Amino acid sequence: MEDLKKLIRDVPDFPKEGIIFKDITTLLKDGAQFRKSVDALAEHYNPEEIDLVLGIEARGFIFGAALAYKWAKPFIIVRKPGKLPAEIENEEYELEYGTDAIEIHRDAISKDQRVLIVDDLLATGGTVAAVTRLVEKLGGKVSGIAFLIELGFLKGKELLSKYDVFSLLRYQ
């Protein structure tokens, strides 16, 4: 995976001073390596044990959709408030200052369906924890949570300790 790590660009002071942003656009721009990264995520799972692939807006759509396409699995989406047109469930989560929320269509998941949650990056884990609550509210089971990148020093994995969390690239 060291080849892939070399393609992640560090952008200092984005979105604010003191943060080093992990930019994945430099990886996506390498077609063979983008494909390899999706295939490497896929290898961690048995697709027969997954009913739905869930992508979190917006970069989670990139890896989630590619995985769903690869496996010919249903792709369901979690979006920011006000974007989904039909009946929704909403979950709030805490930010450094204040709260934010995410939404899912109520008909996205049927009872006992096994859901693989996909996002590009695990930081503090607040958003993804809210996604697990949405999945469970709708009667689904979280069969795994897949990230391209994990920022280990932010300890997001601890918040998600109930689940099988897999990240392709880890930074301590």
Place this chain on the structure above:
Amino acid sequence: MEDLKKLIRDVPDFPKEGIIFKDITTLLKDGAQFRKSVDALAEHYNPEEIDLVLGIEARGFIFGAALAYKWAKPFIIVRKPGKLPAEIENEEYELEYGTDAIEIHRDAISKDQRVLIVDDLLATGGTVAAVTRLVEKLGGKVSGIAFLIELGFLKGKELLSKYDVFSLLRYQ
């Protein structure tokens, strides 16, 4: 393509009264048909004549990433303002009231690279026209524009008449 059309849900009065929203989440939820829709878009193109696949935030990421994955092509993204961390180009476009903008990384495209632009839905075409300006500002060539859905009555195709525009599902 009539099978696919049956999977698109009409949601009346979203995002506001009088609009009938074409909801693609009901298509995405059918894994085999999602795959078929991506493959049907792909069939329209010769991948040897495409250097980069470009997805427009957010739903364009879904079909764009799946196509890029299928072809093992570079995937580049156009995002809403303030989301891309490195040096960007910005283009404004007009809304019914006021203006909005989109951004691309300056290093996303090299001179003369052939770009396939992908989005889920062609309405008035204002956003996609701005994307074509971004591509050309960076020295790229628009080799095609692919949509899952075209709302013919909004005449977006006229705004994009310089380009090869292909839509899988058309509504008059």
